[in-house]
Amino acid sequence: xxxxxxxxxxxxxxxxxxxxxxxxxxxxxxxxxxxxxxxxxxxxxxxxxxxxxxxxxxxxxxxxxxxxxxxxxxxxxxxxxxxxxxxxxxxxxxxxxxxxxxxxxxxxxxxxxxxxxxxxxxxxxxxxxxxxxxxxxxxxxxxxxxxxxxxxxxxxxxxxxxxxxxxxxxxxxxxxxxxxxxxxxxxxxx
Amino acid sequence: xxxxxxxxxxxxxxxxxxxxxxxxxxxxxxxxxxxxxxxxxxxxxxxxxxxxxxxxxxxxxxxxxxxxxxxxxxxxxxxxxxxxxxxxxxxxxxxxxxxxxxxxxxxxxxxxxxxxxxxxxxxxxxxxxxxxxxxxxxxxxxxxxxxxxxxxxxxxxxxxxxxxxxxxxxxxxxxxxxxxxxxxxxxxxx
DNA sequence: ACATCATGTGTACTCATGTACACAAGAGCG
DNA sequence: CGCTCTTGTGTACATGAGTACACATGATGT
Numbered sequence: 098x099x100x101x102x103x104x105x106x107x108x109x110x111x112x113x114x115x116x117x118x119x120x121x122x123x124x125x126x127x128x129x130x131x132x133x134x135x136x137x138x139x140x141x142x143x144x145x146x147x148x149x150x151x152x153x154x155x156x157x158x159x160x161x162x163x164x165x166x167x168x169x170x171x172x173x174x175x176x177x178x179x180x181x182x183x184x185x186x187x188x189x190x191x192x193x194x195x196x197x198x199x200x201x202x203x204x205x206x207x208x209x210x211x212x213x214x215x216x217x218x219x220x221x222x223x224x225x226x227x228x229x230x231x232x233x234x235x236x237x238x239x240x241x242x243x244x245x246x247x248x249x250x251x252x253x254x255x256x257x258x259x260x261x262x263x264x265x266x267x268x269x270x271x272x273x274x275x276x277x278x279x280x281x282x283x284x285x286x287x
Numbered sequence: 288x289x290x291x292x293x294x295x296x297x298x299x300x301x302x303x304x305x306x307x308x309x310x311x312x313x314x315x316x317x318x319x320x321x322x323x324x325x326x327x328x329x330x331x332x333x334x335x336x337x338x339x340x341x342x343x344x345x346x347x348x349x350x351x352x353x354x355x356x357x358x359x360x361x362x363x364x365x366x367x368x369x370x371x372x373x374x375x376x377x378x379x380x381x382x383x384x385x386x387x388x389x390x391x392x393x394x395x396x397x398x399x400x401x402x403x404x405x406x407x408x409x410x411x412x413x414x415x416x417x418x419x420x421x422x423x424x425x426x427x428x429x430x431x432x433x434x435x436x437x438x439x440x441x442x443x444x445x446x447x448x449x450x451x452x453x454x455x456x457x458x459x460x461x462x463x464x465x466x467x468x469x470x471x472x473x474x475x476x477x
Numbered sequence: 478a479c480a481t482c483a484t485g486t487g488t489a490c491t492c493a494t495g496t497a498c499a500c501a502a503g504a505g506c507g
Numbered sequence: 508c509g510c511t512c513t514t515g516t517g518t519a520c521a522t523g524a525g526t527a528c529a530c531a532t533g534a535t536g537t
Contacts, residue, residue, distance in 0.1 A: 113503060113515060134414055136326050139494065152516045155496060216409045219458065223403050224324055232458055253455070253463075254471045261451025265443070268409065268422055273443075281444045285475055304484070304533070329524065342486045345526060479537090486531075493524080501516070507509095 119157045122147050126168040131210045135165065135217050166227045169218050173235035176211060177242075179204050184242040193246035194286050197255065201282070202275050205263045212267050251286070258285055309347045312337050316358040321400045325355065325407050356417045359408050363425035366401060367432075369394050374432040383436035384476050387445065391472070392465050395453040402457050441476070448475055 125147035129138045140154040140161060147153075158164045183200045187193035205211065222228040236256070243252035262281055266273040273281075315337035319328045330344040330351060348354045373390045377383040395401065412418040426446070433442035452471055456463040463471075 113501095114513095115515085118515095134410065137414075140496085141494075150516050152498095152518085156515060161495070213410075213413050216406060216413070219406050219454070220324065220403075220410050222458070223406070224327075229458075233460055236455065236459060250467070250470070253467075254452075254474070257451035257455040257471070258448050259451065260454055261447035261449065262444075264409070264450055264454075265426065265447040268412070268419075269426060270423055277440070277443075280440065281447070284444070308485095330526085331524080340486050342488085342528095345528095346485060351525070481535085481537105483534085484532085486529105488528090488530100490527085491525095494522085495520105496522105497518105497520085499516105499518090502514085504511100504513085506511090 118147075118149065118153065122149065122154070122157055123164070123167050123171055125149075126164050127172055127214075130165075130168060130217055131214055134213075135221050138165070162225065162227070165221060166225075166231065169214075169221070169228055169231050172214050173218070173231050176215075177235055177238035180239050180242045184245060187246060190246055194282065197243075197259065197286075198275075198279050198282050201259055201263060201278050205259070206266050206272065206278070209267045212263055216264075247286075255282075255285065258282070308337075308339065308343065312339065312344070312347055313354070313357050313361055315339075316354050317362055317404075320355075320358060320407055321404055324403075325411050328355070352415065352417075355411060356415075356421070359404075359411070359418055359421050362404050363408070363421050366405075367425055367428035370429050370432045374435060377436060380436055384472060387433075387449065387476075388465075388469050388472050391449055391453060391468050395449070396456050396462065396468070399457045402453055406454075437476075445472075445475065448472070 122143060126138065126143045129142050129146050133142065138161075141151055143164065144151045144154050154164070158167075180200065183196045183204070184193060187196045218228060218232055222232045239256050240249075240252050243255055247255060258281070262273065262278065266278075312333060316328065316333045319332050319336050323332065328351075331341055333354065334341045334344050344354070348357075370390065373386045373394070374383060377386045408418060408422055412422045429446050430439075430442050433445055437445065448471070452463065452468065456468075
């Protein structure tokens with residue numbers, strides 16, 4: 098009997114009228130950015146990641162910049178959600194401090210891919226006003242979340258401290274231990 | 288009488304045997320990176336900035352990566368020198384704190400171009416081990432400078448705090464005022 | 478003064494990219 | 508069942524990139 102070999106490129110044929118494809122393309126773009134960086138993110142690369150023909154890219158997006166903007170917006174929004182959840186669960190100052198420590202340890206240092214995304218965004222934002230707005234909205238949400246538990250000045254400073262700690266920890270040869278993170282945050286907040 | 292118009296392209300002809308050209312190319316590369324980002328840094332762009340023929344690039348450097356590596360190395364070294372100078376002048380803990388505040392205010396937030404360079408480096412380092420080493424050497428020198436006045440743990444934390452403050456200040460819509468910087472550093476160090 | 482050789486330059490080749498656009502295909506309706 | 512219009516695809520084109528390499532040019536030793 099014949100073994101029914103089905104090639105991807107044949108399957109692709111049958112996938113006309115695919116609502117939500119735009120969404121999947123944005124997710125694919127995020128994958129590519131995380132893996133290859135903005136510099137390595139091309140129409141073709143995204144299309145390949147989403148298993149979609151090249152023409153689909155120009156059909157759904159006016160330009161590559163538009164794809165990047167949407168991708169970063171989505172990522173920033175997801176990251177801010179995590180921030181919100183962690184801090185939203187806290188009821189008093191002490192648990193808020195614990196939440197910050199856990200956030201840094203588990204969500205930020207724990208997944209360096211997110212830091213890569215953040216830094217890629219910062220660089221892209223340096224030359225693209227639309228992305229600058231995304232960055233600022235993201236930072237604003239972090240600060241708002243922190244302001245639920247700390248005064249505005251403290252919130253701003255802690256936000257910056259978190260960023261610096263994560264950045265240096267991930268870039269360094271010896272990452273910070275959970276104890277060191279706790280030490281730094283508590284020293285600042287207590 | 289004839290006005291002696293001299294075109295640049297004619298002048299270039301006479302500039303054979305130019306020792307130190309390699310150095311100037313690296314500086315030109317730094318300019319281009321700061322202005323157009325790593326993404327916009329090409330052989331042709333650097334050659335134009337240095338007013339040098341394209342062929343000169345491949346003559347002096349084996350690849351574009353080599354140019355980037357040398358450029359970032361030079362920048363990191365210069366930045367670390369500033370760090371060293373500022374902190375080397377301090378004699379006691381209090382003046383060291385003042386030095387840190389001045390460093391942030393005048394040298395870091397004061398010239399956002401340097402921050403752009405740093406972030407560009409971080410991104411580039413994410414995919415290039417040679418640049419990762421440059422980053423780490425740079426961070427090490429900052430920490431060493433700080434350790435002349437503070438214990439290692441504090442040095443590391445302050446180093447991270449500085450990075451975070453500068454990053455957030457420059458990216459934010461409202462930059463931190465000198466007073467806010469002073470407040471954040473003193474809160475942490477006193 | 479001339480030959481030789483390291484140094485420096487112009488140009489051309491190949492390749493990947495963004496984008497446009499002519500075409501295919503299927504959904505929805507009469 | 509066919510007609511039409513939105514939705515989706517394949518391909519081709521212009522552009523700018525890195526790099527190679529044949530050639531020019533000036534320094535240097537005799």
